[in-house]
Amino acid sequence: xxxxxxxxxxxxxxxxxxxTLGALAITSPAQAAPESASLTVTGDADDPITQGxxxxxxxxxxxxxxxxxxxxxxxxxVFDPPAGPWMLDLSAPVGQPLTVGTYTGATEYLxxxxxxxxxxxxxxxxxxxxxxxxxxxxxxxWGPHGYxxxxxxxxxxxxxxxxxxxxxxxxxxxxxAPPVLAVGVAVAPAGTIDAATGEVTVGGTVTCTAPxxxxxxxxxxxTWPGRRAKGIVRAEVxxxxxxxxxxxxxxxxxxxxxxxxxxxxxxxxxxSYDTTYNVFVSDETTARVAVRRG
Numbered sequence: 001x002x003x004x005x006x007x008x009x010x011x012x013x014x015x016x017x018x019x020t021l022g023a024l025a026i027t028s029p030a031q032a033a034p035e036s037a038s039l040t041v042t043g044d045a046d047d048p049i050t051q052g053x054x055x056x057x058x059x060x061x062x063x064x065x066x067x068x069x070x071x072x073x074x075x076x077x078v079f080d081p082p083a084g085p086w087m088l089d090l091s092a093p094v095g096q097p098l099t100v101g102t103y104t105g106a107t108e109y110l111x112x113x114x115x116x117x118x119x120x121x122x123x124x125x126x127x128x129x130x131x132x133x134x135x136x137x138x139x140x141x142w143g144p145h146g147y148x149x150x151x152x153x154x155x156x157x158x159x160x161x162x163x164x165x166x167x168x169x170x171x172x173x174x175x176x177a178p179p180v181l182a183v184g185v186a187v188a189p190a191g192t193i194d195a196a197t198g199e200v201t202v203g204g205t206v207t208c209t210a211p212x213x214x215x216x217x218x219x220x221x222x223t224w225p226g227r228r229a230k231g232i233v234r235a236e237v238x239x240x241x242x243x244x245x246x247x248x249x250x251x252x253x254x255x256x257x258x259x260x261x262x263x264x265x266x267x268x269x270x271x272s273y274d275t276t277y278n279v280f281v282s283d284e285t286t287a288r289v290a291v292r293r294g
Contacts, residue, residue: 034148037065037172039078039086041122044164049125049157052164057081067148067172071097073110073117074140074151076170086122088170090135090153102136106157120157120166127159143177145277150174178276182209185216185270186244187287192294198258200251202289205244206237206270214239216247218267218284222259222291229253229260233268264289 038058043050057063057078064080073091091110092098103116108130110117118133135155143149156167184207191202206214213236220231231251239245253259266289271282 034067034172035174039170041168043166046162046164047166048159049166084124089119091117100137104134106133118157129160131157131159133157144180145279147177181274181281183214183270183272184283185268187266187268191289191291193261193291195293198252200259202266203248206239207244208239211240212272214270214272216270218269221265227257229257230255261291264291
């Protein structure tokens with residue numbers, strides 16, 4: 001079962017994000033629905049965001065959450081409340097990771113700032129003139145490629161020119177990060193050539209740590225004094241873990257010089273897509289292959 005499920009982002013949330021968080025890339029590959037999350041906010045009457053009211057959201061109550069970020073910052077979004085989405089963004093000073101501890105003097109500047117950053121918005125309300133605040137991270141754990149395992153924090157934000165504040169706490173939990181997909185590629189030491197067409201066939205094996213479609217691409221090069229033949233390597237393999245899976249590729253020379261029997265240099269790159277982390281993984285190798293008539 002997939003640990004993360006992509007969730008839609010409402011148009012209102014997009015507009016709110018653009019107005020509140022500036023250049024935040026909400027389409028980050030790390031954007032995902034957490035297994036469990038909650039966000040609780042209360043505020044004073046003069047706070048423009050809460051206007052003295054309190055809100056509480058949780059996945060247990062059926063509220064929709066998205067979470068994304070990097071080691072430097074984290075964004076938690078509640079995207080489907082009837083009165084409009086909520087967004088909380090917390091960041092460490094530029095060049096520093098978010099760690100357990102208290103961050104004071106946070107400002108509206110979330111990126112490329114020597115100070116921490118904070119931005120809370122909700123119900124289509126933002127701080128009209130910027131904000132300051134503080135937050136305390138009590139637990140945080142990242143896995144590979146922006147996979148958030150745990151995050152717990154409390155926070156307080158005051159809009160500039162306001163006498164009231166908003167405050168609250170956020171909790172996010174996911175299962176331990178699964179392993180990243182790994183693939184490998186090998187080239188067999190011998191190949192064949194069709195004497196009639198000059199087509200060279202080479203092969204090898206691929207390996208994978210989870211079921212995946214693996215694409216093998218590369219090239220063939222054969223040289224002798226003053227001449228060079230060149231071809232391509234291309235194969236698609238349905239890979240399953242446990243044992244190497246064979247691949248083969250055939251190519252004629254696309255240069256003016258045809259292939260002939262003898263040694264051929266083969267470059268092979270195996271790549272696949274890790275659907276858990278939304279990243280490409282690859283492996284490559286180069287080998288000298290003895291080509292004989294098939």
